[in-house]
Amino acid sequence: MRFGVVQFPxxxxxxxxxxxxxxxxxxxxxxxxxxxxxxxxxxxxxxxxSYGDYLRVGAxxxxxxxxxxxxxxxxxxxxxxxxxxxxxxxxxxxxxPGALLPNLERRFICRQLDIEVxxxxxxxxxxxxxGQLLSIPAKHTTGRWYAPPALLDDVRVVFRYAHDGNPxxxxxxxxxxxxxxxxxxxxxPHPEHAIDALRGSVDGLGLxxxxxGALAGA
Amino acid sequence: MGTLPGVDDAVALGLTPAEYELVCDELGRPxxxxxxxxxxxxxxxxxxxxxxxxxxxxLPTEGPRVVMGPGENAGAVSVGDGLVCAFKVxxxxxxxxxxPFQGAATGxxxxxxxxxxxxxxxxxxxxxxxxxxxxxxxxxxxxxxAVAGIGHYGNSIGVPTIGGExxxxxxxxxxxxxxxxxxxxxREDAVIRSAASGVGNAVVLFGASTGRDGIGGASVLASAExxxxxxxxxxxxxVGDPFEEKKLLECxxxxxxxxxxxxxxxxxxxxLTSSASEMASKGEVGIDLDVGLVPLREADMEPFEIMVxxxxxxxxxxxxxxRVDEVLAVCAKWEVHGTAIGTVTDTGHMRILRxxxxxxxxxxxxxxxxxxxxxLEPERPAAGLYPPPPAVxDxxxxxxxxxxxxxxxxxxxxxxxxxxxxxxLVQSRTVRRPAEADAAVLQLPGGxxxxxxxxxxxxxVAADPYTGTVATxxxxxxxxxxxxxxxxxxxxxxxxxxxxxxHIAWQLTEAVRGLGDACRAxxxxxxxxxxxxxxxxLEGPIYPTPVVGMVGELPDVTRAGRLGFAAEGDAVALxxxxxxxxxxxxxxxxxxxxxxPDGLDPIxxxxxxxxxxxxxxxxxxGAISSAHDIAEGGFLVAVxxxxxxxxxxxxxxxxxxxxxxxxxxxxxPGGFVVSGPRAALEALGERVPVDVFGxxxxxxxxxGLGDERVEVGLDALRGAHGxxxxxxx
Numbered sequence: 001m002r003f004g005v006v007q008f009p010x011x012x013x014x015x016x017x018x019x020x021x022x023x024x025x026x027x028x029x030x031x032x033x034x035x036x037x038x039x040x041x042x043x044x045x046x047x048x049x050s051y052g053d054y055l056r057v058g059a060x061x062x063x064x065x066x067x068x069x070x071x072x073x074x075x076x077x078x079x080x081x082x083x084x085x086x087x088x089x090x091x092x093x094x095x096x097p098g099a100l101l102p103n104l105e106r107r108f109i110c111r112q113l114d115i116e117v118x119x120x121x122x123x124x125x126x127x128x129x130x131g132q133l134l135s136i137p138a139k140h141t142t143g144r145w146y147a148p149p150a151l152l153d154d155v156r157v158v159f160r161y162a163h164d165g166n167p168x169x170x171x172x173x174x175x176x177x178x179x180x181x182x183x184x185x186x187x188x189p190h191p192e193h194a195i196d197a198l199r200g201s202v203d204g205l206g207l208x209x210x211x212x213g214a215l216a217g218a
Numbered sequence: 219m220g221t222l223p224g225v226d227d228a229v230a231l232g233l234t235p236a237e238y239e240l241v242c243d244e245l246g247r248p249x250x251x252x253x254x255x256x257x258x259x260x261x262x263x264x265x266x267x268x269x270x271x272x273x274x275x276x277l278p279t280e281g282p283r284v285v286m287g288p289g290e291n292a293g294a295v296s297v298g299d300g301l302v303c304a305f306k307v308x309x310x311x312x313x314x315x316x317x318p319f320q321g322a323a324t325g326x327x328x329x330x331x332x333x334x335x336x337x338x339x340x341x342x343x344x345x346x347x348x349x350x351x352x353x354x355x356x357x358x359x360x361x362x363x364a365v366a367g368i369g370h371y372g373n374s375i376g377v378p379t380i381g382g383e384x385x386x387x388x389x390x391x392x393x394x395x396x397x398x399x400x401x402x403x404x405r406e407d408a409v410i411r412s413a414a415s416g417v418g419n420a421v422v423l424f425g426a427s428t429g430r431d432g433i434g435g436a437s438v439l440a441s442a443e444x445x446x447x448x449x450x451x452x453x454x455x456x457v458g459d460p461f462e463e464k465k466l467l468e469c470x471x472x473x474x475x476x477x478x479x480x481x482x483x484x485x486x487x488x489x490l491t492s493s494a495s496e497m498a499s500k501g502e503v504g505i506d507l508d509v510g511l512v513p514l515r516e517a518d519m520e521p522f523e524i525m526v527x528x529x530x531x532x533x534x535x536x537x538x539x540x541r542v543d544e545v546l547a548v549c550a551k552w553e554v555h556g557t558a559i560g561t562v563t564d565t566g567h568m569r570i571l572r573x574x575x576x577x578x579x580x581x582x583x584x585x586x587x588x589x590x591x592x593x594l595e596p597e598r599p600a601a602g603l604y605p606p607p608p609a610v611x612d613x614x615x616x617x618x619x620x621x622x623x624x625x626x627x628x629x630x631x632x633x634x635x636x637x638x639x640x641x642x643l644v645q646s647r648t649v650r651r652p653a654e655a656d657a658a659v660l661q662l663p664g665g666x667x668x669x670x671x672x673x674x675x676x677x678x679v680a681a682d683p684y685t686g687t688v689a690t691x692x693x694x695x696x697x698x699x700x701x702x703x704x705x706x707x708x709x710x711x712x713x714x715x716x717x718x719x720x721h722i723a724w725q726l727t728e729a730v731r732g733l734g735d736a737c738r739a740x741x742x743x744x745x746x747x748x749x750x751x752x753x754x755x756l757e758g759p760i761y762p763t764p765v766v767g768m769v770g771e772l773p774d775v776t777r778a779g780r781l782g783f784a785a786e787g788d789a790v791a792l793x794x795x796x797x798x799x800x801x802x803x804x805x806x807x808x809x810x811x812x813x814x815p816d817g818l819d820p821i822x823x824x825x826x827x828x829x830x831x832x833x834x835x836x837x838x839x840g841a842i843s844s845a846h847d848i849a850e851g852g853f854l855v856a857v858x859x860x861x862x863x864x865x866x867x868x869x870x871x872x873x874x875x876x877x878x879x880x881x882x883x884x885x886x887p888g889g890f891v892v893s894g895p896r897a898a899l900e901a902l903g904e905r906v907p908v909d910v911f912g913x914x915x916x917x918x919x920x921x922g923l924g925d926e927r928v929e930v931g932l933d934a935l936r937g938a939h940g941x942x943x944x945x946x947x
Contacts, residue, residue, distance in 0.1 A: 009461070009464070009465050009468075009552065009553055010374075010461050010464055010465075011376075012374075012375070012376025012464075012641075012644055013376070013644055015645065015646070016644065016645065016646045019646055047644075048376060049374050049460075049461060049464075051461070052374075052459075052460075052461030052462075053461075054461070107366075107639055107946065108369050108370075108373055108639050108640070108641075109638055109639070110637070110638050110639070110640060110641050110642060110643070111638055137643055139373070139641045139643070139644075141373075190643075192646075193643050193644075193646065195646075196646075198649055198661065198775070198776060199643070199646065199647075199648060199649055199661075200643075200651070
């Protein structure tokens with residue numbers, strides 16, 4: 001299993017994502033300027049501030065060469081995970097439904113919180129079970145997921161903030177969603193920062209183990 | 219060039235008439251506009267340390283783990299496995315008082331550049347903040363915007379903010395303090411220095427383009443007191459762009475990894491003038507710079523403006539001529555401007571050209587070395603300098619009311635409302651987060667840990683500059699001991715008023731003496747730091763505030779200590795004190811509105827260091843469950859903090875004392891609250907004073923003191939401890 005971790009100028013959590021992927025497989029960086037996924041089996045778009053995000057989060061990154069390759073990969077069913085800024089980029093690119101708005105509190109929040117697995121049927125959640133709670137940190141300024149009410153019934157919700165712990169005011173406490181096929185998943189909390197008990201939690205490992213297990217079983 | 223500037227222009231730029239005469243002597247002629255601008259910056263307090271350099275020479279700077287001492291962009295200590303930790307604290311007080319968001323943000327940006335200028339990847343930021351009382355609208359504004367600025371920069375660049383401190387005291391009302399500390403990691407053989415060398419080598423400027431922002435920051439802002447027209451100084455504050463810095467950071471590290479550079483230096487205060495002349499001075503060479511080649515934001519900038527601009531996110535490097543194309547290619551990859559703007563020469567002069575035409579020429583030594591150093595004229599003040607704070611706690615308050623008032627005091631209340639605005643986990647090293655332990659702990663590749671703490675207590679230093687500063691350094695080391703770490707090195711930021719006044723000179727002299735004595739005793743040499751003087755507003759000077767940052771080492775990071783009580787039934791002990799604590803200059807005395815005393819109780823430094831060693835060993839052995847340094851608010855506040863951090867109550871039975879208030883709320887270095895199995899605490903008692911007097915458990919803090927009983931539920935404590943949350947609506 002080989003993961004590719006996309007790096008834009010301004011990406012911050014790429015080493016953390018490499019570390020997480022490295023726990024269950026091999027991992028390498030994919031440069032934003034190259035429309036080449038180097039034959040990886042799964043793509044992770046990590047957190048940070050792609051191109052500074054001064055225009056609107058993810059708005060510039062979606063036009064990068066690497067994203068054209070990621071879009072093609074996603075359309076063919078390849079597993080793609082967007083974390084935080086990666087989630088924002090995938091929404092901007094139209095690969096995931098909805099949009100991310102500024103937190104209700106209008107501040108950056110960094111907090112360890114619990115999220116509930118709602119959909120264990122995606123390639124990124126197969127190793128988890130529905131209803132399972134994961135202790136994972138969230139850190140963002142623009143994490144309030146929103147979709148128009150008319151579209152909500154069709155959205156595949158993958159994670160929700162548990163125990164009234166919604167940190168950003170997202171619609172229906174949504175923390176992460178998938179595309180209809182389930183192969184593209186995005187979430188605001190950071191599973192790559194929950195892979196070692198020494199640093200607080202191991203609950204994020206399941207997301208990275210899921211596609212690795214799926215591939216091994218295929 | 220038009221007419222030459224004269225002595226009046228020199229004075230307007232911050233030089234004294236005598237210094238202007240000296241410049242004329244150095245050059246053998248009056249300086250032109252470019253040259254005068256360069257001298258005014260390099261001879262400013264901020265760049266020359268002309269009022270503090272003689273004192274700083276008394277500080278201990280050498281030790282077995284020191285890889286780089288003062289003088290480089292940052293200090294560095296060896297942390298094993300061929301790695302070194304580079305670290306430094308710097309202030310951005312004056313800019314933050316004028317424009318807190320950008321002032322604080324660029325403070326973080328500046329200290330990060332100091333770290334990666336050594337070739338080290340920045341791995342952590344801490345900050346030390348001082349504001350007026352939060353009852354003041356201006357203080358709340360400064361706090362809110364400074365915290366937002368620190369978060370904006372640190373969060374955006376992917377460096378975790380893992381610790382820090384904040385205090386609120388009246389004397390910081392006009393002149394807040396924003397000190398930022400950064401740490402970086404680099405292989406020892408990959409450390410790069412800033413000395414330019416190799417005559418004929420190219421000087422390349424890379425990063426942001428150069429604008430008119432920040433002109434005169436070092437001389438106008440940082441080297442003078444505040445007056446009434448400070449809003450007009452806002453254009454002197456630089457504007458930061460963390461995205462540009464993130465690219466600059468990755469670009470710099472890739473340039474070094476590819477072995478393309480001879481020397482590297484960041485552009486900070488005094489911009490190109492300071493960076494280039496420091497590089498030339500250290501390498502004992504000259505540098506020719508053509509300002510006509512510098513990428514500009516505004517096309518019509520004058521040469522002197524280009525030379526003094528403090529535009530952020532710029533670096534200067536020296537490389538061999540044959541490597542320039544490769545250097546520029548790496549710059550292009552990271553989408554940063556890179557431009558060869560000069561050459562290393564053997565002239566020993568800084569020569570400034572514009573499109574080949576000479577517009578200024580100054581001997582490097584005159585700029586860097588020949589600034590006159592001044593002797594301080596310390597004079598111990600006959601009367602107190604600071605008015606007593608307003609009383610907010612009744613003289614007749616009960617012990618319970620006092621405990622709740624202290625736990626909710628802005629100086630003691632939970633810092634989480636600040637910390638949760640910072641990313642403390644990026645880079646996957648953070649083993650102890652803010653509020654989990656007395657010091658932050660990062661894991662290193664070999665399974666060891668790096669601990670770091672930053673501390674200051676201006677009120678106690680104001681009461682007794684020598685003893686207060688000794689206590690500050692000891693507290694920093696105590697915080698390291700609580701996670702099981704031993705200090706390796708120290709950085710410091712001396713925040714003081716106008717040193718040309720006798721009473722400030724006395725504070726500074728005594729504080730530096732205390733810092734030197736404490737760091738010598740601790741074996742924690744000072745590898746770098748910064749001095750911020752002229753911190754005075756219309757109503758007087760700030761509390762003298764030496765801020766001390768220490769980096770320490772843990773052999774086994776899995777045993778890093780915590781401050782919170784961990785297990786029901788654990789015994790609780792007071793460890794360490796060799797004498798009764800005192801209420802003088804304590805947090806309780808402040809809440810009662812008492813004036814500062816003239817002097818603090820002397821400290822037996824060797825005893826305190828022995829206690830720290832015992833606590834450190836106990837944490838490292840894994841025998842105890844928690845350890846917490848007793849600081850502001852005294853013993854009972856420390857116990858309450860252990861309860862809150864662990865979510866567990868405690869029952870204490872104390873021996874009746876003739877002075878219960880001193881016993882419960884007095885302050886004194888060398889005390890710890892430790893919990894764990896009774897046998898482990900008793901074993902600790904064989905080395906140092908240990909008084910086991912209670913048990914962890916329940917959902918309240920219950921204290922029996924003879925006939926008197928105090929009981930406070932955890933919910934009530936938590937409510938009081940959350941006092942800062944409403945400041946961030």
